[in-house]
Amino acid sequence: MSRQTRGEIRTITVLGAGTMGRGIAHVAAGGGYQTCLFDISADILEQARGAIYGNLDKGVELGKVDPGVARRARELLDFQQDLSTAVSHADLVIEAVPESLELKIETFEKVIRAAPGHALLASNTSALSITEMGAALDRPDRFAGMHFFNPVHIMRLVELVKGLETGDETLRTLRRVAERMGKEVVQVNESPGFVTSRINALIGNEAFRMLQEGVASAADIDRALKLGLNHPMGPFEMIDLVGLDVRLGVLQHLHQTLGELYRPNPLFLQYVQAGRLGRKVGRGVYTYDENGKRID
Numbered sequence: 633m634s635r636q637t638r639g640e641i642r643t644i645t646v647l648g649a650g651t652m653g654r655g656i657a658h659v660a661a662g663g664g665y666q667t668c669l670f671d672i673s674a675d676i677l678e679q680a681r682g683a684i685y686g687n688l689d690k691g692v693e694l695g696k697v698d699p700g701v702a703r704r705a706r707e708l709l710d711f712q713q714d715l716s717t718a719v720s721h722a723d724l725v726i727e728a729v730p731e732s733l734e735l736k737i738e739t740f741e742k743v744i745r746a747a748p749g750h751a752l753l754a755s756n757t758s759a760l761s762i763t764e765m766g767a768a769l770d771r772p773d774r775f776a777g778m779h780f781f782n783p784v785h786i787m788r789l790v791e792l793v794k795g796l797e798t799g800d801e802t803l804r805t806l807r808r809v810a811e812r813m814g815k816e817v818v819q820v821n822e823s824p825g826f827v828t829s830r831i832n833a834l835i836g837n838e839a840f841r842m843l844q845e846g847v848a849s850a851a852d853i854d855r856a857l858k859l860g861l862n863h864p865m866g867p868f869e870m871i872d873l874v875g876l877d878v879r880l881g882v883l884q885h886l887h888q889t890l891g892e893l894y895r896p897n898p899l900f901l902q903y904v905q906a907g908r909l910g911r912k913v914g915r916g917v918y919t920y921d922e923n924g925k926r927i928d
């Protein structure tokens with residue numbers, strides 16, 4: 633068992649080695665934490681190992697990561713396919729399994745049976761209720777949201793989400809952890825879409841509304857936001873990157889929870905129904921060739 637004193641985190645276990653989990657494990661090890669990455673799939677764990685090592689190497693090559701830090705991060709990383717082993721020494725468990733309340737609660741219940749009693753728990757959910765998840769577990773005061781952004785090793789923000797029962801000590805500790813991972817923290821009281829997804833959903837929906845009304849072409853709407861408002865990506869470029877189905881799901885959730893302002897635009901809905909799901913399928917608002925290069 634790790635020698636953990638009050639509020640001190642030494643060992644972090646990340647659950648789910650997909651897009652987000654592998655990135656969270658990368659920054660945890662980069663922050664000097666003993667880090668264990670868990671997934672139910674051996675193949676995905678192997679892919680995650682390759683991706684993390686590759687991103688560390690690239691960071692060193694570009695002069696953005698100190699070679700010593702990269703070497704140390706590799707030493708601190710462990711990959712596990714057995715959940716009990718993965719969490720048995722964890723001071724903090726961060727969950728990044730698929731976005732299903734039932735799956736997340738069921739996973740945390742298993743964690744609680746095998747992890748040390750003092751372990752803090754955090755979820756990287758995009759939209760599910762931290763309060764509801766915390767209430768289903770036996771330690772709502774030691775449970776919070778840590779909302780990372782993709783790609784995790786590059787994006788600087790963590791939204792630290794306080795559920796109704798999340799304790800102040802938990803929030804202080806998780807803020808320190810995120811900062812040691814190289815992130816800046818914005819604390820958010822639980823609310824659908826937190827800060828970022830809520831604003832972003834409206835921008836994307838409004839962009840589709842303008843496209844439907846014929847205000848400007850998709851490419852010009854993107855150019856206007858980049859050149860005139862200094863957005864690093866246009867709304868349609870971002871929607872294509874994230875996936876139209878994923879963005880529509882967020883919007884539908886906000887519509888249900890926050891009301892009419894968030895009603896999905898009918899053209900947006902049609903694009904999803906037509907299978908135009910974004911870069912991942914080669915066509916969304918724009919069309920891409922087999923190498924992912926935009927061709928219209």
Ligand SMILES: NC(=O)c1ccc[n+]([C@@H]2O[C@H](COP(=O)([O-])OP(=O)(O)OC[C@H]3O[C@@H](n4cnc5c(N)ncnc54)[C@H](O)[C@@H]3O)[C@@H](O)[C@H]2O)c1
Pocket residue numbers: 647648649650651652653670671672673676727728729730731732735739756757758759779780781782
């Ligand atoms: N992708 C994003 O941009 C993004 C951003 C912020 C938050 N999130 C949230 O992060 C979470 C993970 O999203 P993702 O995009 O990384 O998904 P993903 O599909 O890329 O990865 C999920 C991983 O979980 C694994 N998994 C499935 N069941 C599991 C279980 N029972 N135990 C352990 N691992 C299991 C899968 O094998 C897969 O590797 C979701 O809640 C999502 O809403 C995603």
